[in-house]
Amino acid sequence: MTEPAITLYRLQACPYCERVVRVLDQLDVPYRSRYVEPMHSERNVVKRISGKRSVPAIVDAETGVTMSESGNIVEYLERTYGGTAGTDAAEASVGGDA
Numbered sequence: 001m002t003e004p005a006i007t008l009y010r011l012q013a014c015p016y017c018e019r020v021v022r023v024l025d026q027l028d029v030p031y032r033s034r035y036v037e038p039m040h041s042e043r044n045v046v047k048r049i050s051g052k053r054s055v056p057a058i059v060d061a062e063t064g065v066t067m068s069e070s071g072n073i074v075e076y077l078e079r080t081y082g083g084t085a086g087t088d089a090a091e092a093s094v095g096g097d098a
């Protein structure tokens with residue numbers, strides 16, 4: 001089995017991380033989670049990859065992108081993996097002249 005391209009650095013019960021998880025699930029994008037140390041000063045793993053100790057952060061091996069800040073991550077995921085199918089489906093269900 002191939003590894004998912006996206007690694008999500010996250011923390012239990014972090015609302016910003018959950019926001020990213022929701023979007024990954026909605027877009028059906030495979031990812032793996034890496035839970036960081038709750039203690040801020042011990043989050044060296046995420047500091048190494050993103051330059052910051054805050055989570056969420058993602059690494060996308062497919063595109064070479066590393067990013068933190070949930071708002072930026074959500075925008076990136078929707079832009080990169082959103083496609084247009086969802087929009088069409090939403091429009092069809094709202095308008096619809098069938």
Ligand SMILES: N[C@@H](CCC(=O)N[C@@H](CS)C(=O)NCC(=O)O)C(=O)O
Pocket residue numbers: 011013014015016017040053054055056068069070071
């Ligand atoms: N503005 C950030 C806030 C993220 C945030 O506050 N994450 C918490 C965990 S829930 C954290 O890692 N705080 C430590 C820090 O920001 O350095 C975002 O939207 O991603």
